[in-house]
Amino acid sequence: MKRSLALFVFFTFPLHAEMRVSTDFDGGNAEVVKLDQASQTVRIMPKLHEARGWPCWWYLKLEGLTLGRPVQLQVQAQTKPFRDSTVLPAAWSQPKHAWLSSDGTSWTPSEAGARGDDKTMTYTLRPKTQSLHVAWGPPFLPADAETLLAELTATLPASKRFELSKTRDGRAVHGIRIGDDKARHQVWIGARQHAWETGGSQVGRGFIRWYASDEAKTLRAKTCLHFIPIMDVDNVALGAGGKEAVPRDHNRDWADAPIYPEVAAAQRMISEIHQKHGLDAYIDLHNPGANDPIFFFGPFAFERMTGTQQRNYSRWIELAAENITSPYPVEPKYRFATYVTDEEERSRMSSGWVRKHTGDFTLSVTLETGWNSPLMSVEGYSNVGIGLGRALRDYLEEDPRRP
Numbered sequence: 393m394k395r396s397l398a399l400f401v402f403f404t405f406p407l408h409a410e411m412r413v414s415t416d417f418d419g420g421n422a423e424v425v426k427l428d429q430a431s432q433t434v435r436i437m438p439k440l441h442e443a444r445g446w447p448c449w450w451y452l453k454l455e456g457l458t459l460g461r462p463v464q465l466q467v468q469a470q471t472k473p474f475r476d477s478t479v480l481p482a483a484w485s486q487p488k489h490a491w492l493s494s495d496g497t498s499w500t501p502s503e504a505g506a507r508g509d510d511k512t513m514t515y516t517l518r519p520k521t522q523s524l525h526v527a528w529g530p531p532f533l534p535a536d537a538e539t540l541l542a543e544l545t546a547t548l549p550a551s552k553r554f555e556l557s558k559t560r561d562g563r564a565v566h567g568i569r570i571g572d573d574k575a576r577h578q579v580w581i582g583a584r585q586h587a588w589e590t591g592g593s594q595v596g597r598g599f600i601r602w603y604a605s606d607e608a609k610t611l612r613a614k615t616c617l618h619f620i621p622i623m624d625v626d627n628v629a630l631g632a633g634g635k636e637a638v639p640r641d642h643n644r645d646w647a648d649a650p651i652y653p654e655v656a657a658a659q660r661m662i663s664e665i666h667q668k669h670g671l672d673a674y675i676d677l678h679n680p681g682a683n684d685p686i687f688f689f690g691p692f693a694f695e696r697m698t699g700t701q702q703r704n705y706s707r708w709i710e711l712a713a714e715n716i717t718s719p720y721p722v723e724p725k726y727r728f729a730t731y732v733t734d735e736e737e738r739s740r741m742s743s744g745w746v747r748k749h750t751g752d753f754t755l756s757v758t759l760e761t762g763w764n765s766p767l768m769s770v771e772g773y774s775n776v777g778i779g780l781g782r783a784l785r786d787y788l789e790e791d792p793r794r795p
């Protein structure tokens with residue numbers, strides 16, 4: 393009797409290590425709803441960070457995995473409202489593929505998830521290592537920004553890193569200036585005013601690596617570029633969504649008195665650049681839509697524009713369409729953020745603020761990439777960034793300041 397019990401215990405329990413979930417790292421986010429060791433099933437929802445926007449981003453590390461023993465990762469919507477009484481629909485936290493990494497650096501898509509009747513998405517993971525990073529999309533964290541900026545200063549010793557500001561929580565928002573500040577052309581490119589839109593920073597990394605390459609040598613010689621890899625550093629570090637934060641998110645904060653110090657600092661620097669040298673282009677990188685393709689939001693007044701403005705915005709979208717072709721071609725026509733119906737709110741969007749505070753020849757647009765595809769990988773986003781760089785090269789080559 394004793395012996396058979398011992399055997400039973402032996403065969404039932406010690407064969408597998410316990411699966412554990414951790415999120416105590418930058419960008420980590422998951423609220424564990426259920427964890428069943430026997431079936432290797434873990435059910436999560438994105439954790440709600442009060443007043444910090446959409447609970448859609450999740451990123452966790454699984455440990456104690458058994459090689460060859462599949463894990464079922466179920467993702468459901470956060471059940472509590474993120475703003476007033478609004479609960480975020482499940483789809484925002486359920487990409488077709490989860491993204492996997494054994495080292496936290498290189499990321500591949502999982503098998504496609506399966507949507508259940510109960511509005512959960514189940515991803516079957518087949519671990520080849522005992523621990524696995526699993527995320528909503530390929531992450532880009534403050535540490536990645538640091539690595540990237542260090543890489544740029546090593547490649548281009550004349551470039552100059554700067555601290556845009558400290559955030560409200562005291563974190564540093566880093567940027568880099570590449571080129572002489574009195575250069576003929578002045579450009580500002582930034583990403584992640586919406587923290588969860590990780591593809592924005594991935595596009596930014598592809599762009600800036602191209603910009604630092606030999607192919608961009610002529611462009612660099614006549615341009616002063618300011619580049620910010622992550623604007624909303626606080627929410628990126630916390631793993632919070634950022635979008636529709638209370639009282640407003642970064643891309644609705646471009647008012648006379650911004651609440652985010654990094655937005656205020658960007659406004660000051662952009663104004664100063666424009667006053668001293670003229671600003672040629674402001675490009676803000678976003679990554680909002682599940683099934684949207686790649687497109688630019690243009691100015692609401694585009695159809696009514698005349699002269700230099702009309703010429704420059706038209707030329708930009710033509711050159712973007714010629715150059716941004718992978719993994720999908722960019723749409724050859726602007727879209728307009730007509731979902732923002734309130735004039736006052738429109739006036740607080742960064743691209744509008746820049747248009748209002750710069751000149752006739754200034755281009756101010758946002759580049760929007762979709763995310764719900766295995767092609768929107770680190771490499772896929774990077775290719776969009778390379779295309780963006782080539783479009784900028786061709787655009788400045790024609791000199792947007794010509795009469």
Ligand SMILES: [Zn+2]
Nearest residue numbers: 586678679680
């Ligand atoms: Zn956005």
